Amino acid sequence: MKKYKVIKEKRQLTDDEIEGLKSFSQLTQSYQRATRRPTVPVYKNKWAFIALVIIVLLLLWISGEL
């Protein structure tokens, strides 16, 4: 449950402080990290490939093909 607390006055940020908190290069790095594709595709990843084979075999077994 939200509750308001009344305070006298909040200190305002100075222009220098605001400028110091601004960093487009940091934002670009975060963007690249967030949108970077995995370096190894799933089908080339050994463990992902094994998991995929197991899932397919299980599905075939359940459907009665094996």
Add this chain to the structure above:
Amino acid sequence: MLILLLFHLFSIVSAKQPPLPGNKPYNRTEELIYIKKAQADPRHFGILYDAYHKPILIFIYGRVKDKETASDITQQVFLKAMINIKKYQDRGFPFSSWLYRIAMNEVNMHYREQKITEVEIREKDAASLMEEMGDAYTDEKIALCLDLGAKLPEEQNRIIEMRFFDRLSFQEIGDILGIAEANAKMRVYRTLEKLKTELLNLLNR
């Protein structure tokens, strides 16, 4: 001769560069051009970041306790905007209203994640809310009114916060909510009326 020719070519190329707006406001047509550029290549998002970093940071700082948290949330807002800029569609509202909506959602998410329930507001903002309700206010009345305000449905609570605690104009509120300025004004006054009625009921009990 060759140097003169090169100099002439350079002056033509540099004259065609768009002006960098920095923190200065630029017109809507220019803004749409910058948005299209950022949609094509996110590296061009820097112009929009430069223009809106300060207002968004100040808006968020007004709702959280310290500047570090405000800065982290601001970066998160711009990261989300940068990732989703391709989905942005111009519906006639300023680009800033889209950013404010993301900012509001991020602040609410921060409250939920950190389990924050206490929101700080300035004394003079609380007083301006009471003045707008046309009521002579005391500390007790302010406390009661704020309690009632916190219990309002989320949309009404948000509209009161935007108008009185974030000090946004009716036009800005309308842009953020995607409604006309007159409609925003009507919603604010209806919510105020509701608050006033509830406050009177509470005081007359």
